Amino acid sequence: MAFLDIEHLEKSFGPMKVVKDFNLGIEKGEFISLLGPSGCGKTTVLRMVAGFETPSTGAIRIDGADMVGLRPNRRKIGMVFQAYALFPNLTVAQNVGFGLKIAGVNRTDADARVAEMLALIGLSDLGPRYPFQLSGGQQQRVALARALAPRPQVLLLDEPLSALDAKIRVSLRTEIREIQQRLGITTIFVTHDQEEALSISDRIVVMHQGIADQVGSPYEIYNRPSTRFVANFVGTLNVIEAEVTDPAKGHVRIAGAAADLGRALPSGKVSLAVRPEMISLGIHPGRETVLDGTITDVHFLGSVIRLKADIGAAVLAFDTFNATDAPPPKAGARVQLSLSAKDLLLLQD
Amino acid sequence: MTRIGAWIALAFGLGYFALPLIGMTEFSLKMRRGVYSFDAYAKVLADPRFQETFGYSVFMALMTIAFGVLLVVPTAYWVRLKLPRARPFVEFVTLLPLVIPAIVIVFGYIRMFNTSSFLPLTGTATGTNLLLMFGYATLSLPYMYRAVDTGLRTIDVATLTEAAQSLGAGWTVIIARVILPNVLVAVLSGAFVTFAIVMGEFTMAALLNRPAFGPYMQLLGANRAYEPAALAVIAFAITWACMGLIQLVTRFSKHTKAAR
Numbered sequence: 001m002a003f004l005d006i007e008h009l010e011k012s013f014g015p016m017k018v019v020k021d022f023n024l025g026i027e028k029g030e031f032i033s034l035l036g037p038s039g040c041g042k043t044t045v046l047r048m049v050a051g052f053e054t055p056s057t058g059a060i061r062i063d064g065a066d067m068v069g070l071r072p073n074r075r076k077i078g079m080v081f082q083a084y085a086l087f088p089n090l091t092v093a094q095n096v097g098f099g100l101k102i103a104g105v106n107r108t109d110a111d112a113r114v115a116e117m118l119a120l121i122g123l124s125d126l127g128p129r130y131p132f133q134l135s136g137g138q139q140q141r142v143a144l145a146r147a148l149a150p151r152p153q154v155l156l157l158d159e160p161l162s163a164l165d166a167k168i169r170v171s172l173r174t175e176i177r178e179i180q181q182r183l184g185i186t187t188i189f190v191t192h193d194q195e196e197a198l199s200i201s202d203r204i205v206v207m208h209q210g211i212a213d214q215v216g217s218p219y220e221i222y223n224r225p226s227t228r229f230v231a232n233f234v235g236t237l238n239v240i241e242a243e244v245t246d247p248a249k250g251h252v253r254i255a256g257a258a259a260d261l262g263r264a265l266p267s268g269k270v271s272l273a274v275r276p277e278m279i280s281l282g283i284h285p286g287r288e289t290v291l292d293g294t295i296t297d298v299h300f301l302g303s304v305i306r307l308k309a310d311i312g313a314a315v316l317a318f319d320t321f322n323a324t325d326a327p328p329p330k331a332g333a334r335v336q337l338s339l340s341a342k343d344l345l346l347l348q349d
Numbered sequence: 350m351t352r353i354g355a356w357i358a359l360a361f362g363l364g365y366f367a368l369p370l371i372g373m374t375e376f377s378l379k380m381r382r383g384v385y386s387f388d389a390y391a392k393v394l395a396d397p398r399f400q401e402t403f404g405y406s407v408f409m410a411l412m413t414i415a416f417g418v419l420l421v422v423p424t425a426y427w428v429r430l431k432l433p434r435a436r437p438f439v440e441f442v443t444l445l446p447l448v449i450p451a452i453v454i455v456f457g458y459i460r461m462f463n464t465s466s467f468l469p470l471t472g473t474a475t476g477t478n479l480l481l482m483f484g485y486a487t488l489s490l491p492y493m494y495r496a497v498d499t500g501l502r503t504i505d506v507a508t509l510t511e512a513a514q515s516l517g518a519g520w521t522v523i524i525a526r527v528i529l530p531n532v533l534v535a536v537l538s539g540a541f542v543t544f545a546i547v548m549g550e551f552t553m554a555a556l557l558n559r560p561a562f563g564p565y566m567q568l569l570g571a572n573r574a575y576e577p578a579a580l581a582v583i584a585f586a587i588t589w590a591c592m593g594l595i596q597l598v599t600r601f602s603k604h605t606k607a608a609r
Contacts, residue, residue: 050511050515051514052511052514071514072511072514072515073514073515073516073517073518073519074517075515076517077515078515078516079511079512079515081508081511081512083505083508085505085508085509085511085512086512087509087512087513087527087531088504088531089527089530089531089533098513098516098518099516099517102516102517102518102522103517143512146512146516147515147516150516150517156515
C-alpha cells in the first residue's frame with residue numbers, strides 16, 4: 001500500500017462527471033505532478049484530497065487512514081494556492097505561524113519554527129511585513145512556508161506558479177523542488193505547464209477529460225507517450241501519416257521514404273509521431289530515413305533555432321543549435337532531413 | 350462656462366445644506382438676550398434626563414452593533430461562500446426595512462410579543478429592551494449588510510477560507526481571525542451608521558415606551574425654545590463624529606491594500 005492511496009475516485013457536478021475512475025498510489029516523499037489542460041479534472045482531484053470537494057465515489061487514504069468524510073482542517077494537509085491566499089491582516093511571520101497557533105504550539109516553539117521556515121524560504125528579514133508589501137514571488141514563498149510550518153503529512157500545490165512572471169517561475173519551481181527534497185514531504189503539484197511538470201516531478205499523471213491518461217516518470221511521459229493526447233500535450237510533436245507496406249515486419253512509407261519500425265503494425269495507414277529534436281538537418285549516420293523538404297519557417301530562439309519544413313505528407317518542426325559559423329537555412333530552401341525509425345512513435349487514440 | 354456652472358451648483362448645494370444648520374446653531378447660541386452663549390448647551394447637558402436617555406441610547410447602540418455584527422458577518426460570509434445564488438434574495442430581504450415603515454415593524458412586534466403572546470417580551474423592561482434592540486438591528490440591516498458585503502467583495506473569501514481550513518482552522522476561528530479582521534473597516538463603517546441611526550431613532554423607542562434619546566429630543570422640542578436647537582446640534586455632532594471615525598479608521602487601516 002502506498003503512503004497516499006487514491007482508488008476509483010470519481011466526482012460529478014450535476015450530470016457532468018469531471019473525474020472518472022482515478023487511481024493513484026503515491027509513495028512517501030514522492031513529488032507527483034497532475035498535468036493537463038484546463039477542465040481536465042486535475043484541480044478537482046487535488047481539492048478532493050484536500051477535503052474541499054467530496055468524492056462521488058472512491059477512496060482516499062493517507063498512511064492507511066481514510067480521508068473521505070474527514071473535514072479539511074483535520075487532514076493535516078498543507079496547501080499552496082495559485083492566488084497566494086495570504087491573510088492580508090497578518091504579517092508574514094503571523095501568516096507562517098497561523099497553523100502553529102491553531103494547533104496550540106507554545107509561543108517559543110512556534111517562534112522558532114516560524115524563524116526556521118522563513119530561513120528555509122530565504123525571507124528571514126521580512127517577518128514584520130504585510131503581504132501587500134511583498135512581490136508575487138515572495139508572497140508565494142511565504143504561502144509555501146505557511147503550508148509547511150505545521151509539518152503536514154502531504155503538501156498540495158495548486159498551480160502555485162501560474163500568477164508569476166516567467167523568470168520567477170523558473171527559479172521558484174527549482175526552489176520548491178529543493179525544499180521538497182530537503183524535507184522529504186509527499187507532494188502533489190497541479191499544473192497545466194508541461195515544462196514545469198517535466199522539470200521537477202518524480203512522476204507525472206497526465207490527465208485528460210477526467211481520466212489519468214498516463215502515469216510515469218518525466219522521461220517515460222516525454223519519450224514513450226501511451227496515447228495520442230499525451231504525445232500531443234507533452235512537448236512538441238510532429239505527427240506524420242504513414243502507409244504500412246509490410247505489417248508483419250513493420251515497414252512503412254513516409255513521404256516516399258521507407259522506414260523500418262521493426263515491430264508489427266496494423267495494415268493500412270498509421271499515425272506516427274516524432275519529436276523535433278529527433279530530426280536532423282542533413283544526412284547523419286544512425287538516422288537512416290531521409291526525407292526531402294522545403295523550409296517554411298525559421299524561428300530564432302537564442303541557443304536553439306526552430307525550423308519548419310514541408311515534406312509533402314506533413315510540415316515537420318525540428319531544432320538545430322545556434323552556431324556562428326553555420327547560419328540556418330532560409331525559408332524556401334530545399335533541405336534533406338534525417339531521422340531514425342526507432343524514434344518514431346506509433347500513436348494510439 | 351461649464352466650470353462656472355459647476356461652481357454655482359456646488360455653492361447652491363452647500364448653501365442649501367449649510368444655511369439651516371448655521372441658522373439652527375446660531376439660534377441655539379442666543380438663549381441669553383443680546384449675546385451669544387452656550388447656556389442652552391449647558392442646560393441640556395446638565396439635565397439628568399439627557400444623561401439618562403443619552404446613556405441608554407449609547408448602550409442600546411452598542412448592543413445593536415454587537416448583535417448586528419454577530420448576525421450580519423456570518424450571514425454575509427456564508428451567502429458569499431456557500432449560497433451565491435441566494436444573494437439577490439438575501440439582498441432583497443435586507444432592503445425591506447427601507448420600505449416597511451418603523452411604525453409597522455414596531456406594531457408587528459407589539460402584536461407578536463405582547464404579554465398575552467407565546468413570548469411575552471414586552472412584559473419586562475429587559476424583554477422590551479431586547480425587542481427594541483432587534484428593532485434597531487432591523488432598521489440598520491440595509492446599511493450593515495451592504496457595508497459588510499462590500500468589505501467581503503474586496504477579499505477572496507473562498508480561497509482565504511480554504512487556506513485557513515488547510516491550516517487546521519474551524520469555522521469560528523475562520524470568521525473571528527480571518528474574515529472579520531479583513532472586513533473590519535467595512536464592519537466599523539456599518540457600526541457607525543448603526544450608531545447614528547440608534548441615537549436618532551424615535552418611533553420604535555416611543556411606541557415601546559423606552560427612555561431613549563430620540564423621544565427625549567421630541568419631548569424637549571415640544572416644550573422648549575433654545576434647548577431643542579442645542580440638542581439637534583449635539584445630535585448632528587454625534588453623527589458627524591461617526592462619519593469622521595469611519596474615514597479615520599479607513600485611513601489608518603494597516604492592510605487596506607490587501608489584494609484580492
